Amino acid sequence: MIAVQNLNVRYGDTTVLHGVSLAVAQGESFALVGESGSGKSTILKALAGQVADWQGQMRLAGQDLQPGRKAHLARQVQMVFQDPYGSLHPRRSVDDTLAEPLAIHGIKGRDARVLAMLDAVGLPRRFRFRLPHQLSGGQRQRVAIARALMLEPPVLLLDEPTSALDVSVQAEIMNLLKGLREEKGLTFLLVTHDLPVVSFLCDRLAVLRAGRVEETAEVATLRAAGLQSAYGRELLERSGLV
Amino acid sequence: MTLLEVDNLRVTFPSDQGPVEVVRGLSFALGRERLGIVGESGSGKSMTGRAIMGLIGAPGQATADRMAFEGRDLRHLPEREMRKLRGARMSMVLQDPKFSLNPVIRIGDQIAEALEFHTRLSARARRARVLEALEAVRIDDPERVARLYPHEVSGGMGQRVMIAMMVVMEPALMIADEPTSALDVSVRGQVLDIMDDLVRRRGMGLLLISHDLNMVARWCDRILVMYRGQIVEELGAGALHEAQHPYTRGLLASLPRLNEDRATLPVLDRAALDGFMAGGDR
Ligand SMILES: Nc1ncnc2c1ncn2[C@@H]1O[C@H](COP(=O)(O)OP(=O)(O)OP(=O)(O)O)[C@@H](O)[C@H]1O
Ligand SMILES: Nc1ncnc2c1ncn2[C@@H]1O[C@H](COP(=O)(O)OP(=O)(O)OP(=O)(O)O)[C@@H](O)[C@H]1O
Ligand SMILES: [Mg+2]
Ligand SMILES: [Mg+2]
Numbered sequence: 001m002i003a004v005q006n007l008n009v010r011y012g013d014t015t016v017l018h019g020v021s022l023a024v025a026q027g028e029s030f031a032l033v034g035e036s037g038s039g040k041s042t043i044l045k046a047l048a049g050q051v052a053d054w055q056g057q058m059r060l061a062g063q064d065l066q067p068g069r070k071a072h073l074a075r076q077v078q079m080v081f082q083d084p085y086g087s088l089h090p091r092r093s094v095d096d097t098l099a100e101p102l103a104i105h106g107i108k109g110r111d112a113r114v115l116a117m118l119d120a121v122g123l124p125r126r127f128r129f130r131l132p133h134q135l136s137g138g139q140r141q142r143v144a145i146a147r148a149l150m151l152e153p154p155v156l157l158l159d160e161p162t163s164a165l166d167v168s169v170q171a172e173i174m175n176l177l178k179g180l181r182e183e184k185g186l187t188f189l190l191v192t193h194d195l196p197v198v199s200f201l202c203d204r205l206a207v208l209r210a211g212r213v214e215e216t217a218e219v220a221t222l223r224a225a226g227l228q229s230a231y232g233r234e235l236l237e238r239s240g241l242v
Numbered sequence: 243m244t245l246l247e248v249d250n251l252r253v254t255f256p257s258d259q260g261p262v263e264v265v266r267g268l269s270f271a272l273g274r275e276r277l278g279i280v281g282e283s284g285s286g287k288s289m290t291g292r293a294i295m296g297l298i299g300a301p302g303q304a305t306a307d308r309m310a311f312e313g314r315d316l317r318h319l320p321e322r323e324m325r326k327l328r329g330a331r332m333s334m335v336l337q338d339p340k341f342s343l344n345p346v347i348r349i350g351d352q353i354a355e356a357l358e359f360h361t362r363l364s365a366r367a368r369r370a371r372v373l374e375a376l377e378a379v380r381i382d383d384p385e386r387v388a389r390l391y392p393h394e395v396s397g398g399m400g401q402r403v404m405i406a407m408m409v410v411m412e413p414a415l416m417i418a419d420e421p422t423s424a425l426d427v428s429v430r431g432q433v434l435d436i437m438d439d440l441v442r443r444r445g446m447g448l449l450l451i452s453h454d455l456n457m458v459a460r461w462c463d464r465i466l467v468m469y470r471g472q473i474v475e476e477l478g479a480g481a482l483h484e485a486q487h488p489y490t491r492g493l494l495a496s497l498p499r500l501n502e503d504r505a506t507l508p509v510l511d512r513a514a515l516d517g518f519m520a521g522g523d524r
Pocket of ligand 2: 133134135136137138139164165166255264281282283284285286287288289290302337
């Protein structure tokens with residue numbers, strides 16, 4: 001479903017991704033973990049067509065991607081960005097944000113779908129006509145997740161989707177994502193620095209450092225605290241998990 | 243010594259159904275210590291921080307019976323005085339750091355500006371201090387990052403830049419709203435050490451708002467738990483697991499584990515909690 005081969009991304013004379021390769025099968029849930037600034041968001045953004053210039057091969061939902069060319073994949077792929085505030089339009093209400101993708105794709109029954117989605121992400125219905133600045137950080141993050149789920153795309157790119165949520169709301173969102181995946185066979189590529197989240201939601205993970213994949217492992221290896229790379233071990237140790 | 247005293251703080255927003263109170267009678271005191279605030283999404287944590295800083299914008303309204311910083315009542319301070327305090331003696335790391343930075347000014351210049359406002363250093367010395375501050379928050383190539391604009395740094399780098407900026411000011415009171423939510427454990431440790439140093443060495447008071455229960459439990463001197471605009475529980479250092487309130491107990495149960503094998507995670511029984519406490523704005 002997602003195949004990245006030898007992906008290189010540069011900004012000016014700084015190379016931020018050095019030959020990154022990874023493959024995620026249909027229905028699989030794959031995690032990217034790694035140091036802050038190591039290029040995790042850049043991989044997701046490149047897949048979502050938000051990086052203008054890159055080298056390598058990327059294939060997504062059956063389409064070959066080309067640098068600088070926009071693929072029309074909205075119904076196949078949706079992304080939840082790391083900064084919900086920046087990815088929500090400041091003057092569009094929650095209702096506008098959630099109904100818009102439905103309108104664009106001529107999907108009927110918008111009202112009912114918007115309300116059902118608010119319920120699913122645990123936002124009270126009276127928040128429906130609020131603007132982003134009238135919400136708390138975690139409420140905004142749930143709007144961004146809800147927007148990505150509106151079209152029920154088979155592939156989701158999730159960049160730290162629960163970083164602004166308290167653990168009880170996080171549990172609700174993770175149960176929702178896991179349920180959708182089982183029910184509809186969705187494919188996830190998920191960035192997080194929270195190893196227990198990987199353990200709950202993912203099948204495999206890649207450890208990134210300074211723009212390189214240091215290690216790819218099964219989630220069973222993570223659960224047994226068996227990561228091998230230097231950075232993987234450091235993550236385990238510092239989480240107090242070894 | 244008490245640095246900050248808050249008595250009966252309330253924050254209200256108008257709505258179609260009449261005014262909604264999102265912070266409902268909060269009282270606490272902060273000394274030269276690390277006070278953690280955890281709580282449900284939407285429970286009023288950020289609004290509490292903003293109210294202390296005088297940053298609740300219309301149509302929102304903050305009231306309190308007393309809100310004193312270093313013995314001075316903040317409630318009726320003219321905006322000009324508030325601005326002076328905010329820049330120097332008290333500072334807040336906002337929850338969306340990249341959006342509290344100026345989007346059209348390079349990162350290095352923004353930190354230098356903060357320094358210029360507070361110290362009398364030559365341009366050269368300022369530049370050196372900027373690079374030092376970035377290095378301290380573990381930005382490995384400070385020269386490059388100083389030249390970037392806010393939209394060109396990663397999520398976690400944005401958080402670290404904000405902290406570097408607050409740290410160069412050496413405030414007496416720092417309110418940090420989710421300052422480490424985008425950081426991996428190894429960088430996070432270093433950032434916490436820097437804040438710890440300010441608390442121990444400079445006697446700063448720190449109000450740390452965070453969702454990371456384990457971190458707060460391990461690192462803070464005291465913890466306040468908020469639910470629906472109120473403090474429902476106060477816990478001592480390391481005593482998180484002795485929590486009594488059903489919300490706090492529910493939180494602990496929802497934490498996923500490294501060797502997670504449950505098919506679904508337990509979630510709060512909100513209806514039962516609602517019976518326990520009514521009101522607020524979730
Ligand atoms: N537009 C840009 N111009 C210059 N450099 C950029 C730009 N976008 C990203 N970078 C650089 O690319 C590197 C990787 O950033 P990226 O956002 O992918 O990191 P990340 O792994 O997601 O980190 P975090 O966990 O902190 O979010 C960083 O050094 C960043 O400064
Ligand atoms: N401008 C506004 N108008 C109306 N309600 C608002 C406004 N701004 C915030 N609120 C509401 O106030 C409540 C408290 O918000 P606050 O940002 O303090 O929550 P929080 O505890 O920081 O949550 P989170 O952990 O999700 O960041 C929320 O329910 C939010 O929707
Ligand atoms: Mg990122
Ligand atoms: Mg908040």
